[in-house]
Amino acid sequence: MELEKIYYDNKIVKAFIIAAVTFGIVGMTVGLLAAIQLFYPIFNFDLQYTSFGRIRPLHTNAIIFAFVGNAMFAGVYYSIQRLLKTRTFSDTLSWVHFWGWQLIILSAAITLPLGLTTSKEYAELEWPIDIAIAVIWVVFGWNVIGTILRRREKHMYVAIWFYIATIVTVAVLHIVNSFEMPVSFFKSYSWYAGVQDALVQWWYGHNAVAFFLTTPYLGLMYYFLPKAANRPVYSYRLSIIHFWSLIFIYIWAGPHHLLYSALPDWAQSLGVVFSIMLIAPSWGGMLNGLFTLRGAWDRVREEPVLKFFVVAVTAYGMATLEGPLLSLKDVNAIAHFTDWIIAHVHVGGLGWNGFLIFGMLYWVVPKMWDSKIYSTKLANLHFWLGTLGIIFYALPMYTAGVVQSLMWKEFNPDGFLTYQNFLETTTKIIPMYMLRALGGVLYLSGVILMTYNLIKTAYAGRFIANEEAEVAPMVKAANTGGYWHHVLEAKPILFTTLALVAILIGGIIELVPTFLIKSNIPTIASVKPYTPLELQGRDIYIREGCVGCHSQMVRPFRSEVQRYDPKNGEYSKPGEYIYDHPFLWGSKRTGPDLHFIGGKYADSWHYRHMLAPSEVSNGSIMPAYPWLFDQALDKTSTGPKINALRKIGVPYPDGYEETANADLEAQAGKITQSLKAEGYEVAPDREIVALIAYLQRLGMDIKAEKVADVAK
Amino acid sequence: MYKEILQSIDNIQVWPVISFVIFFLFFLLLLWWTFTADRKFITHMSQLPLDDDKLSVQPTKTTSL
Numbered sequence: 001m002e003l004e005k006i007y008y009d010n011k012i013v014k015a016f017i018i019a020a021v022t023f024g025i026v027g028m029t030v031g032l033l034a035a036i037q038l039f040y041p042i043f044n045f046d047l048q049y050t051s052f053g054r055i056r057p058l059h060t061n062a063i064i065f066a067f068v069g070n071a072m073f074a075g076v077y078y079s080i081q082r083l084l085k086t087r088t089f090s091d092t093l094s095w096v097h098f099w100g101w102q103l104i105i106l107s108a109a110i111t112l113p114l115g116l117t118t119s120k121e122y123a124e125l126e127w128p129i130d131i132a133i134a135v136i137w138v139v140f141g142w143n144v145i146g147t148i149l150r151r152r153e154k155h156m157y158v159a160i161w162f163y164i165a166t167i168v169t170v171a172v173l174h175i176v177n178s179f180e181m182p183v184s185f186f187k188s189y190s191w192y193a194g195v196q197d198a199l200v201q202w203w204y205g206h207n208a209v210a211f212f213l214t215t216p217y218l219g220l221m222y223y224f225l226p227k228a229a230n231r232p233v234y235s236y237r238l239s240i241i242h243f244w245s246l247i248f249i250y251i252w253a254g255p256h257h258l259l260y261s262a263l264p265d266w267a268q269s270l271g272v273v274f275s276i277m278l279i280a281p282s283w284g285g286m287l288n289g290l291f292t293l294r295g296a297w298d299r300v301r302e303e304p305v306l307k308f309f310v311v312a313v314t315a316y317g318m319a320t321l322e323g324p325l326l327s328l329k330d331v332n333a334i335a336h337f338t339d340w341i342i343a344h345v346h347v348g349g350l351g352w353n354g355f356l357i358f359g360m361l362y363w364v365v366p367k368m369w370d371s372k373i374y375s376t377k378l379a380n381l382h383f384w385l386g387t388l389g390i391i392f393y394a395l396p397m398y399t400a401g402v403v404q405s406l407m408w409k410e411f412n413p414d415g416f417l418t419y420q421n422f423l424e425t426t427t428k429i430i431p432m433y434m435l436r437a438l439g440g441v442l443y444l445s446g447v448i449l450m451t452y453n454l455i456k457t458a459y460a461g462r463f464i465a466n467e468e469a470e471v472a473p474m475v476k477a478a479n480t481g482g483y484w485h486h487v488l489e490a491k492p493i494l495f496t497t498l499a500l501v502a503i504l505i506g507g508i509i510e511l512v513p514t515f516l517i518k519s520n521i522p523t524i525a526s527v528k529p530y531t532p533l534e535l536q537g538r539d540i541y542i543r544e545g546c547v548g549c550h551s552q553m554v555r556p557f558r559s560e561v562q563r564y565d566p567k568n569g570e571y572s573k574p575g576e577y578i579y580d581h582p583f584l585w586g587s588k589r590t591g592p593d594l595h596f597i598g599g600k601y602a603d604s605w606h607y608r609h610m611l612a613p614s615e616v617s618n619g620s621i622m623p624a625y626p627w628l629f630d631q632a633l634d635k636t637s638t639g640p641k642i643n644a645l646r647k648i649g650v651p652y653p654d655g656y657e658e659t660a661n662a663d664l665e666a667q668a669g670k671i672t673q674s675l676k677a678e679g680y681e682v683a684p685d686r687e688i689v690a691l692i693a694y695l696q697r698l699g700m701d702i703k704a705e706k707v708a709d710v711a712k
Numbered sequence: 713m714y715k716e717i718l719q720s721i722d723n724i725q726v727w728p729v730i731s732f733v734i735f736f737l738f739f740l741l742l743l744w745w746t747f748t749a750d751r752k753f754i755t756h757m758s759q760l761p762l763d764d765d766k767l768s769v770q771p772t773k774t775t776s777l
Contacts, residue, residue: 083761157758159761232761236754239745240746
């Protein structure tokens with residue numbers, strides 16, 4: 001058999017590695033800043049660009065798309081060439097992919113601090129960037145599929161299947177969740193409203209975790225773990241079952257993010273059932289990874305790469321058991337909206353993604369630079385700093401979550417809430433926030449050590465830009481044995497189509513009923529569209545990232561009803577959100593729920609509170625928003641906003657865009673007068689006036705209905 | 713409430729049944745295949761990540777850092 005000479009492209013892998021490490025450090029530093037802001041609000045710097053609400057999405061986007069994303073691309077490009085025994089399909093596509101992705105990250109790093117956000121979690125970027133993401137993702141998919149088609153190894157190893165599933169599913173998720181109506185180049189409204197928007201968002205959000213943070217990394221695990229351990233995967237058969245059951249089941253589980261919300265019960269139950277089922281494939285995969293080390297455990301003691309992999313796979317196992325348990329309604333009732341969830345995602349992020357990336361880098365950098373790791377001691381130190389970092393991060397957050405949740409729900413013998421003031425439950429857990437930041441410092445210092453170690457390793461060797469290999473050409477023999485899965489593994493296009501069908505079935509069954517829900521939702525006659533001023537105020541609420549700390553979803557619990565609507569005893573209903581483009585239910589309560597905040601306080605209270613929260617509520621950790629008192633509201637956007645919303649179904653009358661600003665000014669005038677009466681002078685065109693209008697509107701529709709009922 | 717929502721789609725009741733049947737049959741096939749698959753093929757597949765070193769000659773340095 002004649003051997004062919006080919007060259008693997010290491011240059012693109014190197015570029016993605018550098019990007020991943022750089023943005024990893026940036027993203028973690030921003031995360032650390034956000035963590036510190038939660039106990040020293042002064043670190044918000046009273047600047048709009050650095051306040052928590054804008055910094056938090058910067059952190060999550062940097063970690064998910066820049067750190068984990070770039071590292072994923074590095075690992076994928078390294079492994080597909082070797083598994084398929086061919087160079088990547090096109091160097092040009094590789095570099096378009098690389099620079100396109102970095103450009104997207106750069107635009108995210110600029111737009112998010114500027115407050116240009118859709119407010120949908122992990123999908124905050126505005127529509128022009130969404131389009132760029134779709135284009136670059138197609139380039140990536142094209143390059144990978146092209147490489148597969150040019151392969152010299154007939155059968156696709158299981159890692160490749162995970163990559164294919166990633167490419168296909170992320171494309172579907174991103175496109176469906178990004179339907180939005182542009183108002184201007186930097187502003188759009190989600191196509192969906194309220195309950196629909198929530199369901200689509202968490203179908204996306206959950207599966208972004210599944211198909212951006214999990215499946216590609218499982219592919220990397222199935223490649224790099226056997227390589228580092230120098231033995232084949234424990235059970236290839238199990239890996240096949242792992243793959244198909246995981247992608248079939250994962251796609252259904254999204255609604256578990258919305259338990260006890262205004263989402264229909266059937267959808268909630270669907271999410272729970274599939275979440276529990278997920279334990280089986282997840283643990284199958286974890287055990288497959290750990291058992292691969294059978295007979296090599298002695299090497300785990302010496303080899304930092306294997307240490308990182310063992311903790312990564314263990315963290316995967318813990319997070320994928322915890323996730324399904326959190327989706328049980330009783331557990332969720334306690335954990336949701338608390339720091340427990342923050343702990344959960346960080347066990348996954350720091351443990352599974354982070355440690356798998358570190359292990360991969362310690363393995364791949366010496367290979368690509370034809371060198372030996374500069375210092376095993378430093379790598380071991382990194383391992384321990386990272387592990388301690390995870391523990392110091394997760395344990396305080398678990399404690400904080402449970403403590404705060406129990407405080408929210410505690411009643412005294414007279415039947416009243418023991419902690420009527422929400423703030424008491426926040427100040428209680430501030431020591432935990434401090435410990436969490438310590439965990440972050442430990443973890444980040446480990447990463448900086450790694451960076452130094454890897455740079456030293458690279459400089460000690462010589463970079464092999466094009467790695468030469470001799471491979472046999474693919475034998476075009478007919479399939480023997482006639483096993484259908486053989487055929488599948490040899491037919492990438494068919495395989496891709498099947499993977500797409502697998503995820504579409506779940507997606508369609510889950511989403512279609514909610515697309516039709518609008519006509520079936522119990523409408524509430526008193527729910528009206530926002531006034532122009534309230535709409536502008538809502539957009540300020542979105543811009544400042546208020547949703548990062550405040551939910552707008554009172555769950556049907558005695559403790560929540562009594563805390564948030566003691567007078568009427570109401571919880572949030574689906575019909576209240578029909579004009580909410582996007583929905584702002586939130587996923588974390590660092591501050592109290594705001595769904596029924598309207599009318600609870602005077603305008604002047606909000607005025608003083610936004611200017612200096614800790615002076616109004618002693619011990620508050622909310623940032624101050626002084627710029628809202630200086631900046632004038634952009635009234636030119638009112639008309640286009642009304643037009644855009646009308647197009648997606650909000651019943652503003654025809655021609656209202658012309659007169660909307662007159663209504664806006666009239667309402668602003670009323671608020672400034674009420675403020676003046678209490679001794680606060682403010683020009684009616686300041687942004688704070690619009691925000692107060694919005695906050696005072698929240699929950700008023702449902703209160704108006706009560707008044708009407710009483711009148712009857 | 714779910715009945716109201718679902719009944720508004722024509723023949724909605726077939727959807728979950730169809731998806732369940734596809735899902736279930738696929739898994740039966742998959743299990744049957746994995747347990748009866750040729751041992752040699754499985755070994756070949758699981759060796760793929762390890763083989764890429766063996767097939768390639770020692771890396772030659774073509775460019776430097």
